[in-house]
Amino acid sequence: MVLTSRRSPVESREDRIARGKAARAAAPRSSHAGFTRERGRPDPLELLARQDATRVKELLPIRYGRMAVSPFTYFRGAALPMASDLSGTAVSGLRVQACGDAHLMNFGVFASPERKLVFDINDFDETLPGPWEWDVKRLAASLEIASRDNGFSARQIRGVVVGTVAQYREAMREFGERTALDVWYAHADVDQVKALYADRLRGRRRRMIEKGMASAQAHDNLGALRRFTSVAEGTVRIKPDPPIVLPLDELARTKTGADEVREQLGSILQAYRATLEPERRVLLDRYRIVDMAHKVVGVGSVGTRCWMVLMLGNDDRDPLFLQAKEAGPSVLEEFAGPSDYDNAGRRVVVGQRLMQTVSDIFLGWVHVTGADDRPRDFYLRQLRDWKGSANVESMDPRDLRTYGMLCAWTLARAHARTGDSVAIGAYVGSSDSFDQAIAEFTRDYADQNEKDHAALTKAIKTGAVKAESGR
Template identity: 60%
Template sequence: MTRSDTRLRPRTTGPGGDDGEQAPPTAPEPPRPSRAERAARGRALRGDVSRAGHAELGPDADREDPLDLLRGQDTSRVPELLPIRYGRMAVSPFAYYRGAALPMASDLSRTPRTGLEVQLCGDAHLANFGVFASPERRLVFDLNDFDETLPGPWEWDVKRLATSLEIAARENRVPHRARTRIVRAGVAAYRAGMAEFAAATALDVWYTPADVDDVRRRFKHEIRGDRAPRLEKTLAKARTRDNLGALARFAGGSAAEPRIIAEPPLIVPVSDLTETASAAEVWANLHTVVRAYRESLEHERRVLLDRYRLVDMARKVVGVGSVGTRSWMLLLLGDEPTDPLFLQAKEAGPAVLERYLSASAYENSGQRVVVGQRMMQAASDLFLGWVRVSGFDDRTRDFYIRQLRDWKGSADVARMTPKGLATYGELCGWTLARAHARTGDPAAVAGYLGSGTTFDKAVAEFASAYADRNERDHAALVAAIGAGLITAASA
């Protein structure tokens, strides 16, 4: 082999010399700081932002009014659904917390920051973790809500998760000292997970599995006794929540051509919402939306989607904090009526974090959600995509789309014993660490956290103080409803 034969000479059809050859780089890329150097950087940050300082919350007096923040979100939502939103938030302090991501983002913006950024979930409370099917048909456990995802300070997600543990433990009547142990254990699991990922290669972090069998092995000592059969019951129930199960639950009419059954106000077929448009106009718009969404999918997934045809669509009320945003369920059928595909198109606006951090790099908020989800999850839905829609009301709106039900299941937090809640909190803490390690610098974060319990104790103190604040905010909402200042309805 001659000397010239050993040179790598990539060619391109793009801009370049006369023969289309790319100019080689003048030097290799410089190495990034070593793992040890990045860990040292994290440790050095303790001098600027002490780990104990994360207990800081700040006084109530100078914070933004939470009810004003919630009302501000109402302007872009479906007016007739707003009473359902407030009715659901008023049920309990934990229900309120689920819907109050914006007020907490406002509060977190006034707390200490390390300056180390990851892709945030933005709403990492206990109810936003759960099981679902991977494209390989494995049951996995992971974060499952990314409406507020955005790059930001890793500690914000940790504090939201820890506070949800404290609030859930209070509602389960867990004594104070036991609650503190539960919260500290969840934060310690995050810290231990981050140390584990700091010692791994980047590929190993991304290859770390999330399937339920691995979860069982990892937490085999905690998942025992009465917790084991409860877990198996949850997993068995999740496996029934598939497209055929959704067909039986939501559709009826002709066996040859089923349609979504109306259950107003929670499920309203599109034909009942379009009084001024002809049926032909409605269906033309729907098919345009599906074609536009199709373009956001990988080519092989477009081929799969093309096996199905759209037959019906309905507005569906989902969640707590999401109530009032536009959420649609789409029924598609394959060759047979028993081959359904249910998709969910969920409206995506700007993340609540964008008020206090930087604006998203993505013009389409649906794309923001999809990209954040793919970065943080170990496995994502086969049909995850996005679309921008106009023509259904007076403005353009962004949506992300995924399967409505694909082995989706969640833990019944309200029925957990203290030991069960502690185990679940540890699982969520470790899972959050894996998600953050995929997009941030685990060596620097682990270096900052260290091996001691200083950070755990500080965040537990923060969580207790914020749970007190959350109870006051919930009481203020209930009082506003009682005074007729806010309309609420149960549904």
């Protein structure tokens, strides 16, 4: 597969429209319909096992236990198998900064530096320049699979998916009419979300959103202090919850000395500090390290090394929780080309800043050598800063379609920041041809996903894969 380079800045609007329409010849919109895994493609379990080789072995049963819960949780953890599958599908040749894992649970609310709640993509572990279609298909497939998990009818599911993809198409065409600065500044804060979808949000859903926003605002550093810490002999410490949360003292009882880990993480923070802007360094320097812990996060990320760092400023009512998360190669790199950055943490940070309108003020990266003498990349951010996500299981078809449309608008805006919205808008066109084709794709891919989930549960039952449920 060959991807075209980004457009020349001197290219006229007419030329960009022509280029987008010309791409239909090589990849007709109808060519996105349907999915059959190509013969010879790697088995999904083999791909997942390949990732296991660089992860913490003791945590892998938790990963597979979480993935085995349902076809939807399996899908969330199977970004690499889907990237492999997507690499054999049609692409227009138009390139964007792709999220790489744009399923619906990787969107949510968080605080802007101006202390407003904004809605955006919130996971960039797999971000890389690549085909915009891959993100659209992963988002659309996640909605199909979540709808099936919720027990929707085939007609209702089709409505959710088509409505979502139509919103992406229409938003991309609308962004193509805006100036470059307008696109760069576009964002969705909570008030704008309410106004944009007011006619679609009924009383019950409005009340639930208000409750969810209040809950997200409670997910701050003080909230994290209450949840994750206790006071022992007058000193604040992170509470153990093995194997999910293992503070330094717990690690000292296992296989790595606490002093050694503390020294290494102190070095990580010093190196990370250098990647921040000068004014952010001044703010970080107002805090001192109090405690650290290893924390299991997510579904697909389980087994990667992830640390939570408790820092205090003026007193124990002035906490700052940082998360240092291991970063490896993007799942897209094997299929879309290597990253421009030799540090995978920097790849994540740069991709996040390109796709998000506002980002965490403490976002940075670092390269370190671990206790096992292996070099690793990390990116750092605040553990919690008004973060919140949707309760998809509680949504009816109308709610999920509305939420999918919001995710689609957000994805289109992120793509328009780095890709050619005019050419992509011309490619998808004004009819629903592209929408219907993607709906056909998601139906077939959801079928395949169910088979892959069944293969995982079978492997767990036979003992070929070890899994731990309930964590």
